[in-house]
Every structure is written in C-alpha cells, then in structure tokens.
Amino acid sequence: MTLSRSLLAAALACALLPSVASAAEDIEKVMGSITAHAGERYGNLETVNGSIHVEAKASTGNIETVNGSVELAAGAQVGNVETVNGGIKADVDVNAGSLETVNGAIRVEGRNRVGGIETVNGSIFAGRGSDVTRDVESVNGAIGLVDTDVGGSVSTVNGDVTIGVDSHVRGGLTIEKPRGGGMGITFKPRVPRIVIGPGAVVDGPLVFKREVKLYVHKTARIGAVTGATAIAFDGPTAPKD
Numbered sequence: 001m002t003l004s005r006s007l008l009a010a011a012l013a014c015a016l017l018p019s020v021a022s023a024a025e026d027i028e029k030v031m032g033s034i035t036a037h038a039g040e041r042y043g044n045l046e047t048v049n050g051s052i053h054v055e056a057k058a059s060t061g062n063i064e065t066v067n068g069s070v071e072l073a074a075g076a077q078v079g080n081v082e083t084v085n086g087g088i089k090a091d092v093d094v095n096a097g098s099l100e101t102v103n104g105a106i107r108v109e110g111r112n113r114v115g116g117i118e119t120v121n122g123s124i125f126a127g128r129g130s131d132v133t134r135d136v137e138s139v140n141g142a143i144g145l146v147d148t149d150v151g152g153s154v155s156t157v158n159g160d161v162t163i164g165v166d167s168h169v170r171g172g173l174t175i176e177k178p179r180g181g182g183m184g185i186t187f188k189p190r191v192p193r194i195v196i197g198p199g200a201v202v203d204g205p206l207v208f209k210r211e212v213k214l215y216v217h218k219t220a221r222i223g224a225v226t227g228a229t230a231i232a233f234d235g236p237t238a239p240k241d
Contacts, residue, residue, distance in 0.1 A: 026061070033068065036060050036076075044079070051086065054078060062097070069104065072096065080115070087122065090114070098134070105141070108132075116152065123159070135171070145169075153204060160193040163200045163220075172204025172223060175212055194228075195238045196220040213241055 026043035027034050029050065036042045038055035044062045045052050051068035054060055054076045062079035063070055069086035072078060072094045080097035081088055087104035090096060090112050098115040099106050105122040108114060108130055116134035117124055124138055128147040135152035136143060138159050145154075146164040153171030154161060157178050163169055178189050189210075196202060196216045208214070208227030215238035216222060216230040233239055 038073070056091075156192070158189060158192065160195075162195045162197065163202060164195075164197045166199040167197070168200070169202045169204070173202050173206045175208045175210060175227075177209040191241075193238075193241060196222055197238075198236065215239065 024041050024043050027045050029047040031049050032047065033050040034045050034047055034052045036045060036054040036058040039057050042058065042060040045060050046064045047068065048065070049067045050065060051070065052063050052065055053071045054073060056073040057075040059077040060079065063081045065083045065086065067085045068083060070081050070083055070088045072090040074091040075093045078096045082100045083104065084102045085104065086101060088099050088101055088106045090099070090108045092109045092111050094112045096112070096114045098118070099108070100118045101122060102120045103122065104119065106117055106119050106124045108117070108126040110127040111129040113131045116136070117126070117132055118137045119141055120139045121141060122138070123141040123143070124136060125144045126132060126146070126148040130148040132148060133151040136150055136154045138156045140158045141156070142159040142161070143154060143156055144162045144164060145167040147166040150169045150171070153174065154163070154169050155174040155176060157176045161173065163173070175192055175194065192212045194212050194214045198217045198219050200217065200220045202222045205223045206225045212228050214225070214228040214230050215233055218232055218234045
C-alpha cells in the first residue's frame, strides 16, 4: 500500500479549506473529517487526521486518510480508497476502486462492485451479490465471502477463511507461511480454519504453506489442493474444530 507522497504537503497547503466543496472539486485537509453530501459530485478527498464519509449516491475521486475510518453509504460511486489506521465500510450498491487499509477491518455489504480488497491487521467481509474484480488479501485477519464473485485470488497468513455459500473465486486460494519471530524465538501459531461452503467454487489451486484445517462442502468445487487434506461435510456449516 502506498499513500500519495504529496498528501501531507497538499493537506498543509489547504488546511483552511472547508469540508464541503462545489461539484468535482478536490477536498484536502490536515485535521478534521470530510463529508461528501448525498447526490453531489466531488473530486479527490484527502485528509490526515479525520474520517471520511460519503453519503448516499454521492460520487468522488480517490479517497485517502491516515488516521480515520471511511464510510461509503448506499449507492456511492468512488475511486480507490486508502487509509492506514481505520476501517472501511461500504453499504449496498457501492461502486469503488480498490479498498486498502493497514490497521482496520473492511466490510462490504451486498451488491457492491469493487476492485481489490487488502488489509494487514483486520478482517475482510463481502456480502451477497458482491463482485470483487481483483484479489482479496489479508495478513492478520479473517476473510469471509458470502455469494461473492472474486475475479482474482484469495490469500492470508494468519486468518481464517470462509469461501461461503455460492461464492466463486476465479483464481486460487493461498495460505502463506508466517515469518519467524526473530532473535532465535520460535512459537507455534494458531491453526487457521479454512471453509469452502455449500455451492462455492474455487477455480484455481488451493496452496497451504502452513498447517490448516480445511473443510470442503460436498457440493463445492475446488482446484488441486497442496499442503492439506480436505475434510468433507454436507451440513449447512462446517464441523467445529
């Protein structure tokens, strides 16, 4: 994730701008939140210390903040969304570019169309009817998909993964090996729980570079599995570990 290097300089130069601009204008701030009002059109929205809220059916360019959350109301149309310390939440019928954060969860409700979704320390959820055109990635956070189409792959290191009912991942699924603790320290990390649910499809390979518990519903279809043994189940939910 790379936030614009000019963000701080531009924000300092424009610190006195109000939080609302006329149609298609950029908003750049250092301190304070930004609101894009319902049905209005804006350019890029950038702040350093503050949240960003895009109201219903507003449209914006790219959205960037450092310390703050981002909320996208129903029907919002936005560019790429990036934050460092804060979550991202998209209501229904949102159209967005990539959604990226470092420390925070990303939650995408139903019928959204977004590019890639990426977080480091936080969970990811995509709800019914959502379309993610690229990859879904986390490091330390669970990933959950329900009736979601992913054009790329799904990957994590330490999180559980649920490719839920009727979801379709057109790339593969990869669970990466965690890095060591350094200084001769060793530890036994938790074992991720991986569930491929009823009617779910993973077209590409499932590659596990560490120990996992893998549950695959009898109605699911998956690619070749490396590094784990699938446990079949036929109920609505996978068995408890």
